[in-house]
Amino acid sequence: MSYSDAQIWAIIAIMGVGTYLIRFSFLGLIGNRTLPDWVLRHLRYTPVAVLPGLVAPLVLAPHPVTGDADPVRIAAAFATITVGWWRKSMFPGIFAGIATYAALGYLL
Numbered sequence: 001m002s003y004s005d006a007q008i009w010a011i012i013a014i015m016g017v018g019t020y021l022i023r024f025s026f027l028g029l030i031g032n033r034t035l036p037d038w039v040l041r042h043l044r045y046t047p048v049a050v051l052p053g054l055v056a057p058l059v060l061a062p063h064p065v066t067g068d069a070d071p072v073r074i075a076a077a078f079a080t081i082t083v084g085w086w087r088k089s090m091f092p093g094i095f096a097g098i099a100t101y102a103a104l105g106y107l108l
Contacts, residue, residue, distance in 0.1 A: 072108060076101035 084093025
């Protein structure tokens, strides 16, 4: 199915307005109000829930067509998690993952 230029621009405009309304519903309508403690407690875990959802597909299936796993990425992710957990700090884990990815990428 082929879309005309006007249809494509209409789709882009509708998606832009929809995205704006979704963000405005949270930031514009309740952005300056004090939220209850239970809401703030749940919002604190949002980055912890979103980041694995962004990273896991890149590690487990980096090739979108074939879905083949990359052992270098899996090893780097394992090193990142292990060192981060062991050191109880984010930056040593990140550096361990980068070093593992660079070293195994060079060797393999």
